[in-house]
Amino acid sequence: MANLKIYNVENVTTSHKNVMFDIYKDFFNKSEVDYAFESEPVDFYKFFECIESRLLKSIVLLENAKPVAFLIYTMMANYSVEINLIHMFNFDNYENKLVLLISKLLKNLKEERIKKTISYPLIGIQDKYFDVLKNLNFESVENSIYVFPFNEENEEKINNASHFEPQLNDGFHIEVWNNDYFSQVVKLLNVCFSPEKDALYDNRYKTEVGTRDILNKIIDSEYGIFLPNQCSILLEGEKVVGVCLANLTTFQIANIPQVAILPQYRGNKFGTLLVRNTLAKIAKAHIYRVLNLKELNVTSIANHNCALNMYIENGFELATTYNQLYYNFNYYK
Secondary structure, eight states, rough: OOOOOEEEEEEEEEHHHHHHHTHHHHHHHHHHHOOOOOOOOOOOHHHHHHHHSSEEEEEEEEETEEEEEEOOOOOOEGGOOEEEEEEEEEOTTTHHHHHHHHHHHHHHEEEHOSSSEEEEEEEEGGGHHHHHHHHHTEEEEEEEEEEEEEEEGHHHHHHHTTTTTOOOTTTTEEEEEOGGGHHHHHHHHHHHHTTHHHHHOOOGGGGGGHHHHHHHHTTTSSEEEOGGGGGGEETTTTTTEEOOOOOOETTEEEEEEEEEEOOGGSSSHHHHHHHHHHHHHHHHHTTTTOOOSEEEEEEEEEHHHHHHHHHHHHEEEEEEEEEEEEEETTTTO
């Protein structure tokens, strides 16, 4: 009887603050190595402020009244849900722990009548959960992360990249970000991404309203510090036909969150041109110490040959791949 384990799964509330300090601290200390966090997560007390204000939601698994695992998730526009992470003190009996946490999440969402899509990027050690989650009817899209290093070994490439000057046919020109382009860029991103795999795990791309939410969060610096002067907007006359956006996810890591070209303009190397133009602006800012970077990165669907060639041609290296899982309530009742 001494080894009997009694599990309880509960939604995290203020009442759990006194018992969750140690397990959250364990996650906090492992966030960079185990979960590949680019920046330090919020501290324990800020975490509970976010719980109390409903910016974050969390589920905790108690073993004999002691927390042994927890799940954090956020509610997105159009009733989409993102699992931010699942952390466990150890992986003893992890399959059962994972099933208990996910089952509680599904029950929460059904009771709240949230029946759209759950997404979950399996970053770092969370990839261990892949097989269990597939058995729970999660589907998978594999993503690749490409990196352009800003280090001494890459100094020549950085310098060469900074000297790029775009050559365009008459009628086309490239501008930096201007809020006047907002509505056109929303429509462009919606057209480009609604039929793509990205929309499977982020159904905001399926509508202009959802796409507007994504773009708002990018330019309002909710996904990182927006870099309007490093963005590249391709226009034919006054019409936006392509975009390459840029931000900082940390003060030393730049990111390209969106690259898109209207379908009828593809096949002209416009995507490569926009990425190269944005890279040039970021490289110049780094050389002149406006930015102090370790890398510029971008994420793309894996095995997307056009994207692969575009980034490799521009000096990016394939850094890693990860599984982006999604669960669609329309498929599983």
